[in-house]
Amino acid sequence: MADVSPAQGNRVLCYCDDCQAFARHLGTEGMMDARGGTEIYQVFPAQIRLTAGAEQLRLLRLSEKGLLRWYTACCRSPVGNMLSSPRSPFVGLFRGVLAVEDDALEAAIGPIVGRIQGRFAVGGCPPGVHPRAPVGLLWRSLVFLGRGFFTGKYAPSPFFDAATGSPVREAQVLTRQERAVLVPGS
Numbered sequence: 348m349a350d351v352s353p354a355q356g357n358r359v360l361c362y363c364d365d366c367q368a369f370a371r372h373l374g375t376e377g378m379m380d381a382r383g384g385t386e387i388y389q390v391f392p393a394q395i396r397l398t399a400g401a402e403q404l405r406l407l408r409l410s411e412k413g414l415l416r417w418y419t420a421c422c423r424s425p426v427g428n429m430l431s432s433p434r435s436p437f438v439g440l441f442r443g444v445l446a447v448e449d450d451a452l453e454a455a456i457g458p459i460v461g462r463i464q465g466r467f468a469v470g471g472c473p474p475g476v477h478p479r480a481p482v483g484l485l486w487r488s489l490v491f492l493g494r495g496f497f498t499g500k501y502a503p504s505p506f507f508d509a510a511t512g513s514p515v516r517e518a519q520v521l522t523r524q525e526r527a528v529l530v531p532g533s
């Protein structure tokens with residue numbers, strides 16, 4: 348990944364039902380914490396280079412209009428999620444793809460700036476987690492997205508075909524029933 352710094356991305360811990368559904372669908376060990384939280388690092392697509400294994404990328408959507416959720420076919424590792432537009436200026440990378448220890452990660456990209464969507468957490472909203480998303484973080488994200496959009500940081504993207512503007516994979520879309528099984532009570 349290029350140009351990594353605390354100012355270049357948003358590191359968040361998300362407890363939302365969609366992130367939990369994605370983690371359960373993949374069944375990958377260690378993706379969520381005990382309460383269902385997933386750590387995500389939002390960066391611009393142009394910061395990402397897939398140096399190997401691009402053919403292993405697979406695409407899942409939890410619903411017809413859901414986010415694009417990328418993972419690998421080989422070990423079902425979550426890679427990142429993003430909006431479906433080729434001009435979407437962010438990718439939320441999952442903690443697991445950042446192959447560094449916590450200390451090094453903290454030094455490189457800074458601390459977690461938001462713990463959000465606690466109302467979906469397993470066993471109720473954990474202490475220190477916002478039940479939804481605080482306005483400050485939404486604003487920070489908007490500024491970040493705007494900067495990415497207006498400076499063209501959505502391209503080049505390893506997730507979209509530059510010629511056609513389509514995702515590089517056909518998405519598997521879950522049915523309502525398939526998703527409902529993954530998030531009991533939602």
Ligand SMILES: [Zn+2]
Pocket residue numbers: 361362363364365366367464
């Ligand atoms: Zn989420």
